[in-house]
Amino acid sequence: MVRVIASAAVALVLVAFCAVQLASDAFCASAAAPGTLPTRVPIVVALQIYRVLDRVAPAPYVEATLAEYDAAHANRTGALRHALRLPPTPIRNELLGRIALARGDRVLAMEYFFVAPDIAALQQYVLGLARSDPTRAYDVERRVRGRLRSLQTHPDAVAEACWRMGILAEAASERAAGARRGGGGRAAPAVGKSAGGEYAREQVK
Numbered sequence: 001m002v003r004v005i006a007s008a009a010v011a012l013v014l015v016a017f018c019a020v021q022l023a024s025d026a027f028c029a030s031a032a033a034p035g036t037l038p039t040r041v042p043i044v045v046a047l048q049i050y051r052v053l054d055r056v057a058p059a060p061y062v063e064a065t066l067a068e069y070d071a072a073h074a075n076r077t078g079a080l081r082h083a084l085r086l087p088p089t090p091i092r093n094e095l096l097g098r099i100a101l102a103r104g105d106r107v108l109a110m111e112y113f114f115v116a117p118d119i120a121a122l123q124q125y126v127l128g129l130a131r132s133d134p135t136r137a138y139d140v141e142r143r144v145r146g147r148l149r150s151l152q153t154h155p156d157a158v159a160e161a162c163w164r165m166g167i168l169a170e171a172a173s174e175r176a177a178g179a180r181r182g183g184g185g186r187a188a189p190a191v192g193k194s195a196g197g198e199y200a201r202e203q204v205k
Contacts, residue, residue, distance in 0.1 A: 023049040027065055060086055067095050076102055090116045097121065110140070117147050119157075126164070134171035141165050 026046035029039045047069070053062045067082035079099050086092035097112030106125065113121045122144050129137040145161035 023047075024065070027069065054082075058085065060089075060091075064091055064095070071095065071098055071102070074102070090118075094118050094121075114143065114147060117151065119144065119148070122147075126168075130168060130171065134168045134175060138165055138168040138172055141168055 023041070023046035026041035026043055027050075029041070029043070033039075047066075050062055050066055053059070054066060063082045063085045067079045067086070070076070070078035070082065076099055079095065083092055083095040083099060086095070093112045093116040097109045097116060097118060100106075100109035100112060101121075110122065110125055112118075113125075122140070126137050126141050126144065129140065141161060141164050145158060145165065148158050148161055
């Protein structure tokens with residue numbers, strides 16, 4: 001009798017593990033080849049499995065997955081609830097930054113991205129800000145450079161930040177000179193990537 005109970009318990013554990021694995025694969029189905037098993041598991045089933053896990057055995061990977069799903073589907077309340085349950089990690093800060101950005105709080109979002117750090121998100125913010133306020137964009141880029149240095153990032157990344165600061169400083173100077181002349185100055189230059197992947201300077205139309 002004991003052997004039967006033990007066998008049944010092992011079988012239940014194996015089924016549970018398989019169910020969790022299938023659910024995890026379903027959340028990554030977009031990266032799977034068409035027709036493979038992950039693409040055949042309904043996301044509704046995967047969500048139910050993860051929500052049961054969240055109730056009975058909450059874990060960081062469960063909270064992060066549910067937060068990612070809710071954020072991607074504009075459920076900001078659910079995404080925030082799950083993100084706040086995560087331990088203080090870069091994943092938590094990136095999620096909170098994305099949620100703040102979706103809510104329109106760009107300043108709070110950038111602070112989370114600085115802590116994470118999510119350099120790509122910060123650079124997108126600088127590029128957008130350069131068009132309207134190159135002086136403020138310069139200040140943000142200077143903070144990015146400082147963050148890169150504190151992380152002991154590859155010198156090339158720090159050099160790129162310094163290069164962008166130079167362009168932003170020039171744009172801010174031209175805008176200030178134009179304002180003094182009453183002409184508004186030239187359009188602020190932006191820093192983007194060319195088709196070849198190299199950084200290039202271009203005029204904002």
